[in-house]
Amino acid sequence: xxxxxxxxxxxxxxxxxxxxxxxxxxxxxxxxxxxxxxxxxxxxxxxxxxxxxxxxxxxxxxxxxxxxxxxxxxxxxxxxxxxxxxxxxxxxxxxxxxxxxxxxxxxxxxxxxxxxxxxxxxxxxxxxxxxxxxxxxxxxxxxxxxxxxxxxxxxxxxxxxxxxxxxxxxxxxxxxxxxxxxxxxxxxxxxxxxxxxxxxxxxxxxxxxxxxxxxxxxxxxxxxxxxxxxxxxxxxxxxxxxxxxxxxxxxxxxxxxxxxxxxxxxxxxxxxxxxxxxxxxxxxxxxxxxxxxxxxxxxxxxxxxxxxxxxxxxxxxxxxxxxxxxxxxxxxxxxxx
Numbered sequence: 001x002x003x004x005x006x007x008x009x010x011x012x013x014x015x016x017x018x019x020x021x022x023x024x025x026x027x028x029x030x031x032x033x034x035x036x037x038x039x040x041x042x043x044x045x046x047x048x049x050x051x052x053x054x055x056x057x058x059x060x061x062x063x064x065x066x067x068x069x070x071x072x073x074x075x076x077x078x079x080x081x082x083x084x085x086x087x088x089x090x091x092x093x094x095x096x097x098x099x100x101x102x103x104x105x106x107x108x109x110x111x112x113x114x115x116x117x118x119x120x121x122x123x124x125x126x127x128x129x130x131x132x133x134x135x136x137x138x139x140x141x142x143x144x145x146x147x148x149x150x151x152x153x154x155x156x157x158x159x160x161x162x163x164x165x166x167x168x169x170x171x172x173x174x175x176x177x178x179x180x181x182x183x184x185x186x187x188x189x190x191x192x193x194x195x196x197x198x199x200x201x202x203x204x205x206x207x208x209x210x211x212x213x214x215x216x217x218x219x220x221x222x223x224x225x226x227x228x229x230x231x232x233x234x235x236x237x238x239x240x241x242x243x244x245x246x247x248x249x250x251x252x253x254x255x256x257x258x259x260x261x262x263x264x265x266x267x268x269x270x271x272x273x274x275x276x277x278x279x280x281x282x283x284x285x286x287x288x289x290x291x292x293x294x295x296x297x298x299x300x301x302x303x304x305x306x307x308x309x310x311x312x313x314x315x316x317x318x319x320x321x322x323x324x325x326x327x328x329x330x331x332x333x334x335x336x337x
Contacts, residue, residue: 088118
């Protein structure tokens with residue numbers, strides 16, 4: 001568990017931004033993590049999981065801890081359901097595939113989301129009508145200062161849309177070390193109405209889909225829209241889909257009746273940020289090596305040698321244009337450092 005110095009983080013972030021960590025260490029267990037934290041001195045900390053939800057705009061003058069905690073274990077099960085404890089360093093999509101292969105239902109709509117399990121609760125990841133909180137039972141976390149371990153229930157996590165207590169009141173205080181999920185073994189609740197899932201199933205002639213069929217449909221849809229980070233640097237959806245009030249929505253619909261939308265509640269409506277960005281003229285545009293993906297305007301990309309700052313300036317330009325055209329503010333989903 002040696003601490004390296006001046007380590008490139010290019011291979012540790014999906015944008016492929018080449019910045020350096022002042023100090024870098026990879027930990028493989030909670031005990032190793034405790035030891036590193038106990039002996040860090042006055043070094044500020046920077047926690048690194050799958051590197052999929054971040055944009056690095058400068059060198060990291062901190063002790064970068066790469067969380068490489070691995071393992072999936074069955075805590076309990078009966079004929080209808082199973083509880084799995086998944087360590088924070090497990091790749092999210094590989095965990096989803098593990099569930100599919102074992103006929104554990106509940107996360108199939110979350111296929112191919114980049115990143116690791118430990119960071120998934122922080123922003124309550126979601127896609128195609130399903131969110132992490134739907135199968136979440138609890139998570140274990142380590143307090144950075146006291147090194148005490150705490151278990152957080154679903155209620156204590158205070159999940160919201162791409163939000164949790166770990167992004168707000170407890171931001172920077174805890175490191176999630178494992179997450180426990182409850183998944184179905186029989187009578188899976190299938191979600192096929194959101195996005196193009198049903199169309200993809202119809203295209204394949206599937207009338208009674210399995211969780212594997214839904215996973216494969218989601219993967220096909222995502223691959224058609226989203227670039228592979230190993231081929232084109234990106235962090236998936238860069239912006240959150242904005243939620244506006246019913247009053248603002250009525251005014252918006254009068255001006256843009258063709259715009260897609262989703263009703264969140266009788267008083268709130270969600271507008272796809274990708275549609276707003278595309279209508280503002282950014283889809284497929286390139287500014288040096290920083291650009292907007294040709295198939296999905298919600299995705300900002302690194303065509304090779306863009307700096308994090310160049311990508312961030314593009315994001316700010318998009319925000320400004322969308323607000324000017326539609327009067328709607330789109331908030332970044334990625335963390336910018």
